[in-house]
Amino acid sequence: MILCDIGNTNFHFFIDDKEQMYSLDSTLPSLDGKVYYISVNEKATTKLKLFYKETIDLEPYINFDTSYSGMGLDRKMACLGVENAIIVDAGSAITVDIIKKGKHKGGFILPGLSSLKKVYPQISQKLSFAFNTKVNLDKIPLCTQDAISYGIIQSIIEPIKKISKKQEVIFTGGDGEFLSTFIKNSNYKRDLIFNNMRGIIDANNCIT
Amino acid sequence: MILCDIGNTNFHFFIDDKEQMYSLDSTLPSLDGKVYYISVNEKATTKLKLFYKETIDLEPYINFDTSYSGMGLDRKMACLGVENAIIVDAGSAITVDIIKKGKHKGGFILPGLSSLKKVYPQISQKLSFAFNTKVNLDKIPLCTQDAISYGIIQSIIEPIKKISKKQEVIFTGGDGEFLSTFIKNSNYKRDLIFNNMRGIIDANNCIT
Numbered sequence: 001m002i003l004c005d006i007g008n009t010n011f012h013f014f015i016d017d018k019e020q021m022y023s024l025d026s027t028l029p030s031l032d033g034k035v036y037y038i039s040v041n042e043k044a045t046t047k048l049k050l051f052y053k054e055t056i057d058l059e060p061y062i063n064f065d066t067s068y069s070g071m072g073l074d075r076k077m078a079c080l081g082v083e084n085a086i087i088v089d090a091g092s093a094i095t096v097d098i099i100k101k102g103k104h105k106g107g108f109i110l111p112g113l114s115s116l117k118k119v120y121p122q123i124s125q126k127l128s129f130a131f132n133t134k135v136n137l138d139k140i141p142l143c144t145q146d147a148i149s150y151g152i153i154q155s156i157i158e159p160i161k162k163i164s165k166k167q168e169v170i171f172t173g174g175d176g177e178f179l180s181t182f183i184k185n186s187n188y189k190r191d192l193i194f195n196n197m198r199g200i201i202d203a204n205n206c207i208t
Numbered sequence: 209m210i211l212c213d214i215g216n217t218n219f220h221f222f223i224d225d226k227e228q229m230y231s232l233d234s235t236l237p238s239l240d241g242k243v244y245y246i247s248v249n250e251k252a253t254t255k256l257k258l259f260y261k262e263t264i265d266l267e268p269y270i271n272f273d274t275s276y277s278g279m280g281l282d283r284k285m286a287c288l289g290v291e292n293a294i295i296v297d298a299g300s301a302i303t304v305d306i307i308k309k310g311k312h313k314g315g316f317i318l319p320g321l322s323s324l325k326k327v328y329p330q331i332s333q334k335l336s337f338a339f340n341t342k343v344n345l346d347k348i349p350l351c352t353q354d355a356i357s358y359g360i361i362q363s364i365i366e367p368i369k370k371i372s373k374k375q376e377v378i379f380t381g382g383d384g385e386f387l388s389t390f391i392k393n394s395n396y397k398r399d400l401i402f403n404n405m406r407g408i409i410d411a412n413n414c415i416t
Contacts, residue, residue: 008332040334070352072334093331096359098348106348108358109335111327119319119327123301124216126248126280127317140306140314140371144278150316151304151367158366159359163348 002031003197004048005074006039009092011048014194028052036201038062038193040072061200066104078172079104080196086164089193090175096160100167110159113175116152137182157182210239211405212256213282214247217300219256222402236260244409246270246401248280269408274312286380287312288404294372297401298381304368308375318367321383324360345390365390 003014011028013020022028024044034054039045049055064076075095079087082099089095090113097107111119121128132149137157141147156179160169164183171180172192180188189195211222219236221228230236232252242262247253257263272284283303287295290307297303298321305315319327329336340357345365349355364387368377372391379388380400388396397403 008334040332068350068355093328093335095355106350107355108349108362109328109352109355110359110363111324112331115327115331116319119323120301120317123320123323124248126216127301141316142276142314144317147303147315147317151318154316154367154370155318155363158370159362162362162366 001198001201002033002035003194004035004037005077005193005197006037006041006044006048007074007091008041011044012193014191014197017191019191019194036197038073038077038197040074058197058200061204064104066106068104068106071107074193075107077193077196081199082170084167086160086167086169087192088160088169088171088173088176088179090156090171090173090179094156094173094175096163098163098167108159108163110156113152113156113179116155120148133178153179153182209406209409210241210243211402212243212245213285213401213405214245214249214252214256215282215299216249219252220401222399222405225399227399227402244405246281246285246405248282266405266408269412272312274314276312276314279315282401283315285401285404289407290378292375294368294375294377295400296368296377296379296381296384296387298364298379298383298387302364302381302383304371306371306375316367316371318364321360321364321387324363328356341386361387361390 005012011022028051034056035052036056036058037048038058059073062076064080075097078089079097079099083102085099087097092112094110094112095107098105117131127148129145129148132145135146135149137150137153141150169183169186171186171188177188180186213220218232219230236259242264243260244264244266245256246266267281270284272288283305286297287305287307291310293307295305300320302318302320303315306313325339335356337353337356340353343354343357345358345361349358369391377391377394379394379396385396388394
């Protein structure tokens with residue numbers, strides 16, 4: 001089964017239980033079989049449909065109830081079937097969604113980790129430092145490299161902690177594993193979106 | 209008395225108790241009298257010194273004890289004379305410094321409000337929304353405009369709240385007034401840096 005999650009920056013393929021990423025402007029891989037996809041990017045969707053013989057859009061099969069207007073399909077897919085949790089998809093943007101008693105309560109959007117890293121040198125060359133992944137958040141920084149690294153991590157982690165309170169936080173997305181290390185009651189589910197896509201396909205025999 | 213705080217983006221003049229901003233590449237105003245300055249930008253310092261007959265660098269008069277290495281002069285100036293407070297200078301970058309019992313404990317750096325606003329449309333055109341200054345932080349957002357506005361504000365406010373606990377937070381800088389509205393135990397001191405520069409000049413009769 002070939003799955004594809006089309007984001008803002010990359011095609012994320014899931015083939016034989018492994019993720020393969022291709023940037024939106026790169027050449028797509030030759031593949032045999034149906035490509036099941038969800039997409040938040042129309043232009044990339046057109047590219048996918050032109051390149052592969054059989055593509056199946058899973059959007060019509062996503063049954064997700066929310067009062068949130070304009071919620072991306074990937075966000076909905078990540079939240080499917082959750083009863084009580086904060087879902088954090090840490091990609092080029094970081095989406096944070098709150099689910100309580102099976103109901104989507106809303107969410108917010110932070111800039112992605114890589115975007116935040118790029119912002120500092122744009123403000124001033126004096127703020128151009130390598131990101132220190134090992135910065136200690138329990139100590140107040142005493143040099144600029146740590147001051148920036150601390151600022152980047154806390155600007156992501158603290159807003160999430162604020163709304164999570166004691167709820168479980170589930171991370172997914174490229175930076176999810178790293179970020180999950182900063183929140184105690186958290187889990188990293190690398191293939192959350194693909195697993196939910198597979199769940200939809202399995203539940204709808206008609207589309208297999 | 210003419211004061212000038214040279215930052216990463218602008219010359220901030222203080223003339224007759226009023227601030228006047230000039231971008232670093234703009235023509236400087238004609239002024240009579242000594243220009244007392246602090247600077248974090250060498251190139252702009254050279255420009256200032258070439259343009260005005262008498263300029264006096266206040267750096268040698270700043271007596272600020274800290275273990276923090278590489279702390280900008282403007283940050284030191286903002287923290288001078290503080291006994292117990294969190295000092296937040298919200299300019300093109302947002303510096304946050306912690307002072308306890310008159311001792312500087314360190315600090316961290318967040319991207320400025322305007323930089324954060326610009327990041328989202330760079331990630332995706334779908335994240336291009338006007339910033340909603342009135343977003344309610346007590347409600348979980350239910351649309352993308354609010355999700356982004358909430359994300360921007362919380363990514364600044366929550367890291368500050370986290371380290372401030374119950375200490376007073378003093379805001380200064382261009383976005384300080386706006387941001388101070390989101391923290392209860394806070395004050396906005398528009399002319400904090402200029403007032404401290406004046407304090408140094410008054411205390412050192414020799415340089416007047």
